[in-house]
Amino acid sequence: MDRQIQELKTKGFSGKMKIKTERRCGCRGADGKQLGKRCPRLKRKDHGRWTYRIQVPEDLRPLVGRGEIRGSGYPTEEDARADAEKEVVKIRSGRQHVGQLTVGQYLNTWLAGKRRLRPTSRGGYESNIRLYLCPMLGELPLKGLRKSHIDQMIARLEVEGSAPVKGGNGAMRKSRSLAPKTILEIFATLRAALNDAVVERLIDWNPALGVEMPEQDEEEVEPWEPEEVGRFLDEAADDRLAALYELIAIHGVRRGEACGLVDTDVDAEASRLTICRQIVESQGRLGVWPPKTKSGKRPLDIDPMMLGSIMARQLERDAERDAVGPAWNNGTLPNQRGELVQLTGLIFTRLDGRHLSPAYVTSHMQVIARRVGLCCQLVRPAKRGAKTLTVGKRYRAPEGVWTVYRDREPCGQVTVIGCTRRRGSGAVLHLAEALPIDLEIGMELGKKLLSRKRLHDLRHGSASIQIAEGVDITLVSKRLGHASPAITGRLYAHLLRSAGREVAQTAANAVPRRVVRPARPHPGHNDQRP
Known part of the structure; x- marks a missing residue:
């Protein structure tokens, strides 16, 4: 189909599209059927509305997607003809006529065509479309979607959340209001889909532009203190996955990246790792994918102690492999294209050699963390x-x-x-x-039990430790594999406040002054002056 449309654009259209206009009404005759253009009252100028019809030639139908285009409800023939001519211009410029294509139909087609989505992103898009966008906007025609419809959806999500749905036992689950962050994710899915609709010339503009979202307070990351991280790693020291948790807590590696680490990723002479794959889980299915972002594929310098932990784990892994014998197998997982990949040389595995599930790494971390001081x-x-x-x-x-x-x-x-x-x-x-x-x-x-934290908070802890020690935010961003330093700065802005105060004082000290004013007492300081 795409090739046919491109040929039509390149060669030009040989067919001519004729516009036919007529006045019709909704009056019904004695048999109950609409009279349409046969109504005798149409002789009056104030009766009926104007319609248009465009017969699409054979060579244009692959582009238009139908044989006839209709429009109705116009007060004058001039209005009907003007709209019809606009449709002709759009078709000749390469835009498909979407007719009665609904928002729900478009969203499902759009998602099916997003072949390069990561499993987690696809799962999020699918949930947003199925639970929220289709129930609230799905029946609207795509051409008729307006900003006001999206505003109404946002208001409903704030108050009542999703529409009631059936649970696994057939009972209806009550709807609930959604957090601002969740509403923003739903809206982001719709906005991305409508952006693509504009690119494909299905609609002229994106009605999601200008929609005001609910205010949300950015949650400040509060990881464990360095002393608490040290206690956790000490507790994990005798565990098979001790080096994996050390990688996350000290060097900020993602759990999937640690699970996907293989022998060839370790450069012992340079004391460096190469992060180039990760094992991910989405909707209960595992896969082996490139890192989350392009910058996620990165070299990562590690300290000698970390290198020693990894090499010790490799020796332990080799002993486990010898004990299992020929049955040792890292397993196979699909890649981003759905092709099965045979995994080999994994450093962190199950006892039988199979690859680790990221969910297990998370749950096992909680078991270790609970024991600290218990x-x-x-x-x-x-x-x-x-x-x-x-x-x-x-x-x-x-x-x-x-x-x-x-x-x-x-x-x-x-x-x-x-x-x-x-x-x-x-x-x-x-x-x-x-x-x-x-x-x-x-x-x-x-004694001194650890507060409950997520596994991902170990990665946050690594970032906070690096920032607290004065490491430049750009370097922190590169080590974490963020897409840009802006993301790192937004996540850890509250951790930069003390550094900002130091910079302010450094800048002030660098400028020589003849008059030096005494510093004002800090708010809350007990000033003893009379």
Whole structure:
């Protein structure tokens, strides 16, 4: 089809498009059928509306997509003919006539044609179209979509969210309002699709332009402090994936990039890695893809300790491979084109040699992080005044003073003076004093437990450490594989505030002044002057 259209544009159109106009009305005769142009009242100038019809020649139909174009509802013949002539101009300029193509039909066709989308991006687009855009805008004709329709959709999403949908058991799930960030993602999908519709000359302009989005507060990244990162890595030191978590926490590698690392990516002499692939997961399916952005494919200098950790992991991997024998296989995964790729030389694998799932890397990180500083967890509630606690597995010797945590927040202290083992891994702890408060199942005993963070927050932590140590934001951006330093600056703007104050003072100190004014006290400073 595309080749036929291009030939028509190149050779010129031999067919002529004739415009036919007539006046019609909606009156009905005795048989109940519309009279159309046969109505006797059409002799009156104030009765009926003008229509036009354009018969499309055979050689233009591959471009137009239909044999006839119609329009109706015009007050005068001149208005009808003027609109018809505009359609003729559009067709001859290479624009397809979209007729009654709806927004929903176009969005589904548009998504099917986006062959270069990453799995995660495709999954997000598909969800936005299926859950929000099609239910709210899908029945509108693409040509009739206006900014006001999109404004109304945004307002509905803010108040009521998506339309009620059936759950897996057939019951209707209630709709809920959406966060501003989610609404922005839905709108971004629609805007991108309409931009392509303009490029394809399906519509003249993008009605999404100028739509005002809900205000949203940028969430500040709050990763662990360097001391907390160190405690986490110490806890993970004996784990098979210790070097993987070290790569993420110290050097900011994405989890998929770490999962896809192979032997040939390691340059031991230069102490450098080459990030050139990642294992990604989307809608329950895994694939091996290039990095997230073009700048994501990058060389990454690493410190000697990190290099030693990777080489130790390679030796451990070789021993595991020898133990498994010929059955050792990294597995196959589809690439971005859907072609199966045989994986070889992976550094981080399962015990049987298969590639890692990014979801497992995330869940396993939570298991390790939970153990940091943890002594044990209550498996039975304890009432105020009790002098024993029934707990599960103990990660540390229980005798001593422990902080009691509820949802990782400290809420008291207990002193354990003895421990009696129970069946399995459980135990009864004997307290020096009666409990001052009631304790619930799931509450924890520990010292300096880590707050709950995502695996991706380890990557954020790497960025914050580099910025805090004065590394230039451009270099941080390159090491993280961001598309531009602007993205890095936006994500970590709050971390640059202290550096900004230092720059301000440095600039002021560099200029010699004859008159030096005393510095004003900081807001909140207790000024003792009379």
